[in-house]
Amino acid sequence: MECIVLIGIQASGKSTFYKERYIDSHLRLNMDMLKTRYREKLLLNAFLEAKQPFVVDNTNPAPADRLPYIEAAKSHRFTVVGFFFEPDYEESIRRNAQRTGKAFVREIGIGSVMKKLVPPSLSEGFDRLYRVTSSGGAFAVEPMTEERETDG
Template sequence: MELIVFIGIQAAGKSTFYQRCFFDTHVRINRDMLRTRHREHRLLAACLEGKQKVVIDNTNPSAAERARYIEPAQAAGFTVIGYFFEPDPRGCEARNQARARKVPPAGLFGTLKRLERPRFEEGFHELHCVVLQPDGHFLVSRYQPPARPEAALEPLEPER
């Protein structure tokens, strides 16, 4: 029983990573597809009740937003694993332009401003860092939380 939470801005490669790594084993919960929190909550509840492995494929930028998935999963006895997609604002902006449904730049950079680095204290059993490489491959490594706990709450600024 496993809940995976993706954390990252739009166009970071989260959905592609899901398709390549978890498509055959985990149900995907994505608010873009489900459209409402109510539907998302109902599908999550069904997965938890049915002991189904699940991936939360949303931006999940803050600890508060991640808690809505982590807390019920813990209560159901699930292992909680986080994948933090290291921000690459320029790359995300370029990939966003190639999307059929583009995210407005204000939305992309607004999510970046709200992005908090994950912490084990949120309830994660494992944390991984994902970097999308220029060739389209993903580099996955063990996540190293910030040395100072308060650094997890510092905003990640776009590169200038």
């Protein structure tokens, strides 16, 4: 049983990463689709009770944002894995400009999340952490070490 927590600014590739790697094995928990924390909590509890692997596909910028998912998953004996999307503000702005409708995020929103973004730490309760970068449409994933900090 696995809970995967994606961490990164909007338009950093989190949803694409989910679709490429986990769509066939993990269900998706995402506020863009669910719209309310009440619905999110209902679905989270259903995943946990059913022992269903899932991915939390939200920005999750700060430890406090990630903690409810980590604590809930741990209390149900899930392994918790974090993927930190190395911020590339200019690339995210470029990707976001290609979005339409409700998927488009105002630049001020991306900047706001960027300011709150704190790289995750194993001390938060993660069993494993990975850093994700993208170049030319491909994702590179490497284990994240506690010593390396980002130049946010």
